[in-house]
Amino acid sequence: MATTKWTLDPTHSELQFKVKHLMITTVTGSLKSFSADLSSEGDEFENGEISFKGEINSIDTGNKDRDTHLTSGDFFDAEKFPSVEFVSNSLEKDGSDYIVKGNLTIKGETKPVKLSAEFGGIATDPWGNTKAGFTLSGKINRSDFGLTWNAALETGGVMVSEEVRILGELQFVKQA
Numbered sequence: 279m280a281t282t283k284w285t286l287d288p289t290h291s292e293l294q295f296k297v298k299h300l301m302i303t304t305v306t307g308s309l310k311s312f313s314a315d316l317s318s319e320g321d322e323f324e325n326g327e328i329s330f331k332g333e334i335n336s337i338d339t340g341n342k343d344r345d346t347h348l349t350s351g352d353f354f355d356a357e358k359f360p361s362v363e364f365v366s367n368s369l370e371k372d373g374s375d376y377i378v379k380g381n382l383t384i385k386g387e388t389k390p391v392k393l394s395a396e397f398g399g400i401a402t403d404p405w406g407n408t409k410a411g412f413t414l415s416g417k418i419n420r421s422d423f424g425l426t427w428n429a430a431l432e433t434g435g436v437m438v439s440e441e442v443r444i445l446g447e448l449q450f451v452k453q454a
């Protein structure tokens with residue numbers, strides 16, 4: 279069977295991250311500019327390959343000062359490391375969903391990660407484009423990627439949690 283190429287539909291996709299702040303609430307941010315490609319054997323995604331690239335300067339948490347801090351050297355250092363990248367090395371079927379394993383690179387540090395991808399299905403839009411949808415989720419430890427800035431709190435604990443949850447709604451368009 280021939281390899282099928284799929285390209286991310288950015289107008290119907292989103293990628294978020296969630297981090298505990300003061301250990302009492304969660305702050306949500308997103309990457310507004312990112313791209314991804316997926317290859318598969320026909321419409322079967324098992325053993326497929328995924329690559330992703332997100333632009334650090336597109337971080338949006340709904341607070342301009344926080345976004346500026348996140349893109350600074352304290353966190354992502356967007357001037358030196360303008361993107362975050364992921365390349366899969368395994369895409370395994372898990373019931374009707376998938377386990378995605380690969381290498382994530384943030385701030386020049388590359389580490390293996392495992393993500394879950396809930397398969398939403400395949401549909402044809404009104405213009406005849408074949409689309410595939412996935413809901414992505416996973417967790418990483420930010421300090422594994424050199425994101426170590428923090429502040430101790432007078433009451434104990436720290437300002438920003440080490441655990442970062444990753445959530446995505448990804449829609450891909452089948453290429454002719």
